[in-house]
Amino acid sequence: MSKKLLLKNDHIEGIRYLKTYREHGGYAVLENTFKTMTPDAVLEEVKTSGLRGRGGAGFPTGLKWSFLAKPEGVPRYLVCNADESEPGTFKDRYLMERIPHLLIEGMILSSFALGANTAYIYIRGEYFYIARILEQAIDEAYAAGLLGDNILGSGFNLNLYVQIGAGAYICGEETALLESLEGKRGNPRIKPPFPAIAGLYGCPTVVNNVETIAAVVPILESGGAAYAATGIGKSTGTKLISASGHINKPGVYEIELGLPVETFIYSEEYCGGIRGGRKLKAVVAGGSSVPILPAELILKTAAGEPRLMSYESLGDGGFVSGTMMGSGGFIVMDEDTSIVKNLYTFARFYHHESCGQCSPCREGTGWMEKILHKILDGKGTLQDIDLLWDIQSKIEGKTICPLGEAAAWPVASAIRHFRSEFEAYVQNPDGIKDIKHYYRLENSKVNS
Numbered sequence: 001m002s003k004k005l006l007l008k009n010d011h012i013e014g015i016r017y018l019k020t021y022r023e024h025g026g027y028a029v030l031e032n033t034f035k036t037m038t039p040d041a042v043l044e045e046v047k048t049s050g051l052r053g054r055g056g057a058g059f060p061t062g063l064k065w066s067f068l069a070k071p072e073g074v075p076r077y078l079v080c081n082a083d084e085s086e087p088g089t090f091k092d093r094y095l096m097e098r099i100p101h102l103l104i105e106g107m108i109l110s111s112f113a114l115g116a117n118t119a120y121i122y123i124r125g126e127y128f129y130i131a132r133i134l135e136q137a138i139d140e141a142y143a144a145g146l147l148g149d150n151i152l153g154s155g156f157n158l159n160l161y162v163q164i165g166a167g168a169y170i171c172g173e174e175t176a177l178l179e180s181l182e183g184k185r186g187n188p189r190i191k192p193p194f195p196a197i198a199g200l201y202g203c204p205t206v207v208n209n210v211e212t213i214a215a216v217v218p219i220l221e222s223g224g225a226a227y228a229a230t231g232i233g234k235s236t237g238t239k240l241i242s243a244s245g246h247i248n249k250p251g252v253y254e255i256e257l258g259l260p261v262e263t264f265i266y267s268e269e270y271c272g273g274i275r276g277g278r279k280l281k282a283v284v285a286g287g288s289s290v291p292i293l294p295a296e297l298i299l300k301t302a303a304g305e306p307r308l309m310s311y312e313s314l315g316d317g318g319f320v321s322g323t324m325m326g327s328g329g330f331i332v333m334d335e336d337t338s339i340v341k342n343l344y345t346f347a348r349f350y351h352h353e354s355c356g357q358c359s360p361c362r363e364g365t366g367w368m369e370k371i372l373h374k375i376l377d378g379k380g381t382l383q384d385i386d387l388l389w390d391i392q393s394k395i396e397g398k399t400i401c402p403l404g405e406a407a408a409w410p411v412a413s414a415i416r417h418f419r420s421e422f423e424a425y426v427q428n429p430d431g432i433k434d435i436k437h438y439y440r441l442e443n444s445k446v447n448s
């Protein structure tokens with residue numbers, strides 16, 4: 001059995017409620033921290049742990065915290081990103097629904113380290129029922145003196161609020177989230193300044209993912225060094241993975257970083273293999289934005305090493321033969337899957353979710369959707385495949401926020417690894433109805 005730090009108690013009945021959470025050791029870390037540690041000492045432990053942000057970019061959390069500006073007399077904020085908008089990702093939902101007090105305990109500890117007396121959990125509108133669960137848990141925490149003034153007699157004050165968004169993918173981007181939290185349309189801001197300098201209401205702000213903040217509890221429970229000793233290399237600790245697609249056991253799994261991808265997909269402890277005994281065709285390993293990889297490259301690196309569930313191993317080979325850990329949204333596709341259809345679904349999504357501020361993203365996402373539709377409709381040409389490639393290459397690096405790249409990378413990787421499928425749609429429009437048969441014959445050819 002793999003090591004569990006976040007979900008070790010998720011199976012306990014009633015763990016959602018304060019009484020049960022405390023009976024199983026909940027808030028003991030908070031009590032101990034207040035008695036024995038200063039805010040700077042907490043920051044040092046988080047730095048030592050090597051924890052990297054679990055929202056997608058994998059930025060070191062301790063380093064991000066150390067950038068927080070601390071001007072005299074100016075409030076600082078901690079904002080928890082519970083937007084969870086990346087397609088294929090549903091781990092934060094699980095954590096908040098099952099163990100809301102773990103997130104709240106993490107919010108108090110993190111706010112203490114940052115010197116923030118006001119904190120927000122920004123949650124997507126579709127998670128309305130989870131917002132209610134969080135509010136109920138926050139009420140319990142206030143009543144028990146775990147929130148509000150002079151928490152547990154420590155002299156530290158924290159007010160924690162839940163803010164529900166209207167359900168837009170772009171509001172998961174941290175600066176769009178802050179705009180939305182301020183009551184405005186969720187348009188990403190130009191950076192710099194980064195939120196650590198000028199964030200919510202122009203004040204220094206740290207934005208962290210739900211899982212990142214929850215991980216602060218086990219880090220302080222056993223110490224940063226012990227956390228850093230789990231996982232592999234610079235991928236320390238455990239990671240929640242949302243596993244979906246053509247697997248026997250979809251769900252949320254906590255893995256120790258460094259687990260071989262093959263073990264994750266095929267072992268009974270995790271995904272339980274491919275549905276119906278079919279062959280694996282491809283995997284999108286970190287949510288819809290990250291490059292798709294064919295079976296042979298997700299199971300092994302280009303150098304033939306077993307691919308591991310870690311930031312470094314998944315990224316091995318760059319975008320030529322590797323991918324990214326991203327948010328941990330692990331989407332598995334079997335041999336009957338149409339990569340072109342799947343890409344069209346993603347392209348529609350990104351076109352719909354573009355906020356429209358930058359021309360390459362606003363126009364480019366629409367063009368990519370249209371061309372993919374044309375190809376699927378049997379009216380595409382070989383030049384359309386080149387045009388798709390050209391458009392995606394002109395979005396990357398030319399936009400205000402990374403949604404542009406999120407839209408471009410799936411297109412680039414699908415063409416890079418599955419060009420023959422695009423060509424089959426173009427050259428054999430009459431055979432499209434019979435395309436399922438074609439996939440079995442021409443399964444995941446790699447084009448370098």
Ligand SMILES: Cc1cc2nc3c(=O)[nH]c(=O)nc-3n(C[C@H](O)[C@H](O)[C@H](O)COP(=O)(O)O)c2cc1C
Pocket residue numbers: 052053054055056057058059061081082083084085086169170171172173174175207208209210212213401402403406
């Ligand atoms: C388009 C877009 C959507 C994003 N959606 C989310 C999200 O739903 N949840 C999240 O935690 N981070 C999301 N991010 C990343 C955030 O901008 C930010 O990096 C993250 O919340 C920082 O937290 P972390 O350091 O704990 O990972 C998104 C980024 C982009 C560009």
Ligand code: SF4
Pocket residue numbers: 170187188353354355356357358359361362399400401402403404
């Ligand atoms: S890249 Fe797209 S989503 Fe991001 S700011 Fe520009 S138009 Fe908006």
